[in-house]
Amino acid sequence: MNVCVVVAAAIVVDGRLLLAQRRRPAALDGLWELPGGKVEPGETPTDALRRELREELDIETEAGERIGVEVPLADGLVLRAYLTEIVSGIPRALDHAAIGWFSAAELPAVDLVPNDRMWLPDLERALRAS
Numbered sequence: 001m002n003v004c005v006v007v008a009a010a011i012v013v014d015g016r017l018l019l020a021q022r023r024r025p026a027a028l029d030g031l032w033e034l035p036g037g038k039v040e041p042g043e044t045p046t047d048a049l050r051r052e053l054r055e056e057l058d059i060e061t062e063a064g065e066r067i068g069v070e071v072p073l074a075d076g077l078v079l080r081a082y083l084t085e086i087v088s089g090i091p092r093a094l095d096h097a098a099i100g101w102f103s104a105a106e107l108p109a110v111d112l113v114p115n116d117r118m119w120l121p122d123l124e125r126a127l128r129a130s
């Protein structure tokens with residue numbers, strides 16, 4: 001079976017993590033996530049991440065190392081995060097309700113989408129090391 005990958009970006013600038021607030025589906029409306037999306041046929045995961053961040057946040061990026069475990073989703077999808085650098089542009093919410101920047105101290109209180117909560121310890125560690 002072909003496993004489809006959903007990619008997400010952990011972007012840290014000046015000790016803060018970029019999160020984006022979902023509008024849909026209703027079950028996730030208002031919750032915060034690492035921005036990203038589905039890898040499409042013919043794309044590598046890092047190509048997909050670059051495209052999604054351009055579409056969703058109007059930034060050019062470069063994916064680096066993986067961070068955290070791979071999270072199994074419904075329908076044979078797996079969710080994977082990459083530490084990602086902004087190459088150019090200033091992120092703005094083109095598709096999400098909002099974006100925000102959160103410190104390690106603020107992160108535990110953020111209403112993250114359930115899947116992304118798996119990465120909390122890794123994200124806090126990355127923020128504290130930055």
Ligand code: DCM
Nearest residue numbers: 006008033034035036037038113115
């Ligand atoms: N998803 C997630 N966490 C992320 C990004 C995506 O849990 N940081 C999930 C939500 C959807 C699926 O992956 O179930 C596809 O994402 P999207 O709806 O954004 O294409």
